[in-house]
Amino acid sequence: MSDTRKRIMFFRFDNYEKTEKKLEKLASKGLFLEECGSFLWTFRKGKPQKVKYTVTYFPEGSVFNPGITDKQQTYFDYAEAAGWNFVTGFNQMQIFTSKADNPIPFETDEKEKLENIKQCMKKSFLPYMIVMILIFAFNLVVHFNSFKLNPIDFLSDTSRLLPVLMYSAIILYNAYTLIDYLLWCRRSEKSIAIRGTCARRSFLVQKIVDTIFLCFIIASTAYLLFHLALKTSFLFLFLSIAQMPILIFVFWSSIRYLKKKKASRSKNRAISYVVLIAADFAYVALLMIFIMQFGLRPSDDSNYRTVDWQLTKTESHKYRLYSDEIPLISQDLYGPIDYDYYSYESELDTTIFLSRSSYRQDSPPAKDSPPEIEYEIIEPRFDFVYSLAREDLLEIPGWRNNTSFVPISNKTFGTVEAYQRHYGKKQTGEYALFFKDKIIALHMEEALTPKQIALVKDKLQI
């Protein structure tokens, strides 16, 4: 039976007070710190005891160090002489424990203490926070570009909206942590200037912020997974979730392996980062190959059949023919069609911004393929989404100079605004119909006759 226990520790690197309190509380419950990490900490089970912990920072400390450095050893010797025994460390953070009732304080000069903390934070905590903020900000920029490219696609896609929300939350949380630390430094400086001590932090505020942040991240991750589980295959889902843990594992394995091999700090750091970046690229490539091979849709979706379609005499391609229910089909407009290879697809996306239903009836490519139709119904929940959708729908790229949207009578469909697309002088079957609270885009092969318009209105309940 193992007498150690792993615990997830949600700790803030710069908040030594909170970590100390937490460790003392755990010791009074019989859990004594053995080893700490970035996330999982190891504790030894024992008799509950009152022990003191002190969390300090040593400038030369680093996870890449092959072992304890000479200077670090001197530091430990001083600590031991004062009754503090070294337990474990993580980067610059060093944790000592003492069983004495009233041990000599680890730091006896507040100014030196603050200066040391500031120096140590500059080495890993601050760069880490800033890099995190930059990475997630970069992600936001990428998403913003994709939003600008097609705002309606973006706003109707939960699997893109939710990550944006999560990235923003992570940025906010990191910015909060960073500002909180900087403010603490300023308060401490002021306090020390009048011979006070380093400032104390309010645990309550931090606890509230942490709890809100954690709940939000867990809830949105769970929602995202649930949402994706319906839309993508499980293997792909698993591979995407596993990415972070696998990469972290690879990174730490590299660090541990090189430590065992007694590689120097700079060598370990350089190699481990190269390994991490290479592993990341390899993983993303693997995901891409996976998508290309198997696609994103779940393989057990039984609502389709696959046909082997002869494109030319020598070439063939597999097509999926779906048989979803769609409200308006070609047969409604053009009468009975004797054709076996129609694919009927419907897709419904609902987000807080809008709901969008897209329908499509199409067929594999052929010279004399039967009429295909496609239409979508957008129901924006906000005015700005409505105007974004309107702009998006009526936009014609600059290089298309022979086509335009020509207004048609609002009486035809009972709209507030309606357009039909023209190529030169020829009317097409493309309509953009704006109602008070919804927008319908029709993509037919030909302009609709009054009889067909009546049918469309009936089937789409306009």
Added chain:
Amino acid sequence: MWGDEVAREKYQTLTEQMFYILVCLTKEACGVDIMKEVADLTDGRVIIGPGTLYSLLDKFVKEKVILETRVESRKKNYVITDLGREMLEKEYIRLAKLKKDYEMLVRGGE
């Protein structure tokens, strides 16, 4: 020489802990000895925590106020430099002036 100026500038007054560390290092000593000696010298009034001791010694070496002499079975020994002595002397003069002023202005006025 520039470093010396920085040190002089920085330590216009010494904290008690700095003062006693430098006093101890007028004789060669290692860190652990300094901690014990200061506590003994001051009957426990001035205590130097291990973290603070390390930071101060590290800083003093960098600023050439003290000198690392030799390493003896993991123990690093230090001794004060001329610059350090100069700083101690200055501090003594400053304290003596404080004492004199107090005697003249406060005690003498009784």
